[in-house]
Amino acid sequence: xxxxxxxxxxxxxxxxxxxxxxxxxxxxxxxxxxxxxxxxxxxxxxxxxxxxxxxxxxxxxxxxxxxxxxxxxxxxxxxxxxxxxxxxxxxxxxxxxxxxxxxxxxxxxxxxxxxxxxxxxxxxxxxxxxxxxxxxxxxxxxxxxxxxxxxxxxxxxxxxxxxxxxxxxxxxxxxxxxxxxxxxxxxxxxxxxxxxxxxxxxxxxxxxxxxxxxxxxxxxxxx
Numbered sequence: 404x405x406x407x408x409x410x411x412x413x414x415x416x417x418x419x420x421x422x423x424x425x426x427x428x429x430x431x432x433x434x435x436x437x438x439x440x441x442x443x444x445x446x447x448x449x450x451x452x453x454x455x456x457x458x459x460x461x462x463x464x465x466x467x468x469x470x471x472x473x474x475x476x477x478x479x480x481x482x483x484x485x486x487x488x489x490x491x492x493x494x495x496x497x498x499x500x501x502x503x504x505x506x507x508x509x510x511x512x513x514x515x516x517x518x519x520x521x522x523x524x525x526x527x528x529x530x531x532x533x534x535x536x537x538x539x540x541x542x543x544x545x546x547x548x549x550x551x552x553x554x555x556x557x558x559x560x561x562x563x564x565x566x567x568x569x570x571x572x573x574x575x576x577x578x579x580x581x582x583x584x585x586x587x588x589x590x591x592x593x594x595x596x597x598x599x600x601x602x603x604x605x606x607x608x609x610x611x612x613x614x615x616x617x618x619x620x621x622x623x624x625x626x
Contacts, residue, residue: 438484441480441483497514499537508531511549572603578600
């Protein structure tokens with residue numbers, strides 16, 4: 404099992420096992436690894452990340468066509484992991500608070516006494532916690548996973564490329580009507596009647612199925 408950890412890829416709050424010979428995530432391999440480590444009683448933080456990966460698949464509303472073998476191992480491995488962490492019969496209290504020089508407030512407070520308890524969500528403005536210390540407290544039986552998500556709205560519009568971990572390129576080229584393929588260098592203008600091909604390229608540092616790119620201009624060419 405020690406050799407398996409060398410194939411792990413660690414993301415922010417998740418980790419997965421890669422396919423043999425490449426860096427693609429292996430759903431089946433990740434599920435089997437999670438089950439094996441859970442049965443052995445391994446409590447390393449990386450195993451929690453592996454469980455987060457197994458649990459998040461398909462959680463963004465998309466439909467993933469898994470084989471019955473993959474689904475069976477995902478369900479089994481998460482069941483074994485929950486048994487290890489006491490999540491099947493929890494008695495867990497979680498509190499998240501913020502405090503600065505002037506105020507102290509509770510962001511989230513909840514008690515979980517059943518595996519059927521739904522998650523707790525709360526939305527707030529960044530200014531509510533800006534320049535504050537965030538304190539996490541959990542008590543008793545069960546495992547809590549606290550996730551912060553942000554809807555980022557730029558304070559200003561940029562006329563040049565800005566890199567924030569995801570690189571998006573939009574390329575407009577003329578269309579070769581004989582081969583139905585783009586040709587030539589990228590263009591910034593075209594004459595009336597010319598046909599063009601628009602290619603949107605996304606480059607990310609790791610695997611992720613949760614990107615949505617919205618392009619409001621068809622080919623960036625409107626008359």
